[in-house]
Amino acid sequence: MAVKEPRANVTGGSCHRNIEDYGIIGNMLTAALVGKDGSIDWLCLPRFDSPACFAALLGTPDNGRWKIAPRDENTLCSRRYLDGTAILETRFETVTGVVTVTDFMPLSAEPGKTNLVRIIAGERGQVDMQMELILRFSYGQAVPWVQRRDYGLSAVAGPDTVHLHTRLALKGEGKTTRSRFTISQGERLSVTLSYHASTLVPSFVPDSQESLQQTTNWWHEWSKRERHPGGPAHWQRALERSLITLKLLTFEPTGAIIAAPTTSLPERIGGQRNWDYRYCWLRDSALTLLALLQAGYRQEAEAWRQWLLRAVAGDPDQLQIMYGIAGERWLPELEVPWLAGFEQSKPVRIGNAAASQMQLDVYGELFDTLHGARVAELQQRNEAWSLQKVLLTTLAQKWQIPDQGIWEVRGPARAFTHSRMMVWVAFDRAITAAEQFHLDGPVDEWKGLRAMIHDDICQNAFDRQKNSFVQYYGGKTLDASLLLMPQTGFLPPDDPRVLGTLEAVENELLKDGLMLRYSADDAQDGMDGGEGAFLVCSFWLADAYVLCGQRDKAAIIFERLLALRNDLGLLSEEYDCVAGRMLGNFPQAFSHIGLINTAHNLLRVDGPARERAQRRG
Numbered sequence: 001m002a003v004k005e006p007r008a009n010v011t012g013g014s015c016h017r018n019i020e021d022y023g024i025i026g027n028m029l030t031a032a033l034v035g036k037d038g039s040i041d042w043l044c045l046p047r048f049d050s051p052a053c054f055a056a057l058l059g060t061p062d063n064g065r066w067k068i069a070p071r072d073e074n075t076l077c078s079r080r081y082l083d084g085t086a087i088l089e090t091r092f093e094t095v096t097g098v099v100t101v102t103d104f105m106p107l108s109a110e111p112g113k114t115n116l117v118r119i120i121a122g123e124r125g126q127v128d129m130q131m132e133l134i135l136r137f138s139y140g141q142a143v144p145w146v147q148r149r150d151y152g153l154s155a156v157a158g159p160d161t162v163h164l165h166t167r168l169a170l171k172g173e174g175k176t177t178r179s180r181f182t183i184s185q186g187e188r189l190s191v192t193l194s195y196h197a198s199t200l201v202p203s204f205v206p207d208s209q210e211s212l213q214q215t216t217n218w219w220h221e222w223s224k225r226e227r228h229p230g231g232p233a234h235w236q237r238a239l240e241r242s243l244i245t246l247k248l249l250t251f252e253p254t255g256a257i258i259a260a261p262t263t264s265l266p267e268r269i270g271g272q273r274n275w276d277y278r279y280c281w282l283r284d285s286a287l288t289l290l291a292l293l294q295a296g297y298r299q300e301a302e303a304w305r306q307w308l309l310r311a312v313a314g315d316p317d318q319l320q321i322m323y324g325i326a327g328e329r330w331l332p333e334l335e336v337p338w339l340a341g342f343e344q345s346k347p348v349r350i351g352n353a354a355a356s357q358m359q360l361d362v363y364g365e366l367f368d369t370l371h372g373a374r375v376a377e378l379q380q381r382n383e384a385w386s387l388q389k390v391l392l393t394t395l396a397q398k399w400q401i402p403d404q405g406i407w408e409v410r411g412p413a414r415a416f417t418h419s420r421m422m423v424w425v426a427f428d429r430a431i432t433a434a435e436q437f438h439l440d441g442p443v444d445e446w447k448g449l450r451a452m453i454h455d456d457i458c459q460n461a462f463d464r465q466k467n468s469f470v471q472y473y474g475g476k477t478l479d480a481s482l483l484l485m486p487q488t489g490f491l492p493p494d495d496p497r498v499l500g501t502l503e504a505v506e507n508e509l510l511k512d513g514l515m516l517r518y519s520a521d522d523a524q525d526g527m528d529g530g531e532g533a534f535l536v537c538s539f540w541l542a543d544a545y546v547l548c549g550q551r552d553k554a555a556i557i558f559e560r561l562l563a564l565r566n567d568l569g570l571l572s573e574e575y576d577c578v579a580g581r582m583l584g585n586f587p588q589a590f591s592h593i594g595l596i597n598t599a600h601n602l603l604r605v606d607g608p609a610r611e612r613a614q615r616r617g
């Protein structure tokens with residue numbers, strides 16, 4: 001259901017609205033963020049990780065945007081996705097009438113070509129409208145060569161060409177293309193932006209209405225495949241939206257899954273915790289895959305496994321924690337000096353230096369996921385098992401090396417408890433896989449290592465005074481990732497050390513009812529200033545409650561988290577409880593994975609947390 005709300009100051013010159021004011025549309029090659037005010041402020045072409053041609057999200061309108069909205073700024077705005085689709089409809093109500101703008105990206109038949117269609121429909125009375133198109137390639141910097149065409153216009157900037165197809169009268173004003181028009185009840189107009197590489201031939205959308213129908217049908221077919229766990233209607237709607245959002249974060253040509261389609265949406269307004277998430281983290285994508293798999297989406301799981309085997313192929317010592325969407329390894333981190341940043345949160349970064357970090361937990365996530373895939377009877381692949389055996393040989397040598405941990409700290413490397421626990425998971429799942437599926441390997445040796453790692457963690461990471469495990473060996477601080485202990489099967493949920501940790505984490509990291517991932521003040525994570533509550537950690541708290549038999553508390557926190565979603569059902573990475581607004585990249589896979597898993601944990605006796613714990617050897 002669309003939520004009607006008054007719009008304040010959303011059509012003025014500044015682009016800065018809240019993160020939750022955006023919706024996402026996409027075609028599994030790239031994605032765009034559409035503001036409540038009808039402005040598309042973020043679009044990278046041709047791929048998720050390509051330079052943006054609309055970058056107003058991280059700067060000013062002059063960094064590129066495409067806005068279609070009533071001329072009258074005094075409008076009521078509401079929006080919704082068409083049921084079971086990624087097609088976004090924004091409805092504007094003015095004193096003279098009502099108009100809807102329907103935005104979508106048809107699925108591309110040719111890789112590298114993208115169309116973005118906007119259909120404007122008069123619903124009641126008459127509405128005076130305006131369109132403003134500011135194309136700035138190369139992350140909001142390069143002004144293209146624009147030419148008028150009988151179908152609209154073409155714009156070329158080096159490797160990139162777009163065409164605008166429309167019957168609207170266009171007018172060039174400075175470096176902006178504008179159109180003013182009136183739409184009456186029953187009238188429909190459409191504008192399509194078509195992208196292709198400058199050396200290729202364009203592909204047009206001949207009939208926008210037909211394309212809308214085809215795109216709707218495609219999404220309906222996809223949504224129908226979902227395995228519903230039942231539950232209250234609003235939970236089911238939330239699950240469906242989260243699954244569609246995860247699907248939008250998959251890169252169809254390779255099967256890669258990105259962490260989020262944006263870069264540098266800040267984890268603290270005005271701060272420097274601004275990172276590029278348009279890449280494929282082994283951790284995030286493995287967890288996405290498990291979430292898709294349990295909802296019945298096996299095809300995506302198989303495609304990701306193929307991506308994985310290609311990406312990590314080669315020398316096991318060169319395993320990275322993240323890759324580009326085609327498996328690229330070199331993701332140098334650069335700053336974009338001409339973009340002012342979301343609400344002046346600088347720098348804007350592209351690329352991510354975390355790619356060269358050591359994070360031992362990824363081994364555990366990989367092994368857990370590959371084991372989950374085997375259990376789900378995805379097609380068996382011998383090369384996957386060969387790769388796993390080689391990785392364990394490397395891991396056996398380096399599991400004691402301090403690392404950067406799940407949170408990718410930029411401070412000192414440490415013996416992080418979560419990293420070591422996930423190393424234990426890697427050996428544990430390998431043992432289970434070998435025994436359950438009769439796969440060959442030095443199982444006794446692995447069992448010895450598994451026992452040694454377990455003892456090591458229990459001796460060095462448990463603080464008797466606090467009656468809790470701690471973030472790293474010898475440390476005093478806590479970490480929300482410790483909540484995963486019972487669901488990895490490392491210790492049973494009724495173990496007094498697990499219950500002690502749950503209580504300590506609640507006491508120290510639960511702020512305003514939401515979880516911090518750690519206390520940034522004493523974490524020495526290499527960055528200044530704190531950050532918001534990290535949403536996936538609150539879902540983990542709910543999962544721990546379910547496992548520890550505190551289901552009512554789990555349901556309360558789950559409802560609280562559902563209420564934080566924006567009016568379209570989307571979540572960013574973090575939440576600022578004081579300001580009551582979203583923080584961090586958006587929409588973020590991690591947060592939506594959390595939502596899906598917790599819903600299943602609450603609804604099914606054999607939910608994913610319990611299922612995961614039972615994978616223990």
Ligand SMILES: OC[C@H]1O[C@H](O[C@H]2O[C@H](CO)[C@@H](O)[C@H](O)[C@H]2O)[C@H](O)[C@@H](O)[C@@H]1O
Pocket residue numbers: 259275276277281283284352353354406407408409410590
């Ligand atoms: O907080 C510092 C780090 O923040 C980012 O990493 C976070 O996002 C990743 C993708 O969702 C996730 O895998 C990781 O656990 C999170 O901490 C950023 O990408 C890093 O460069 C940065 O060091």
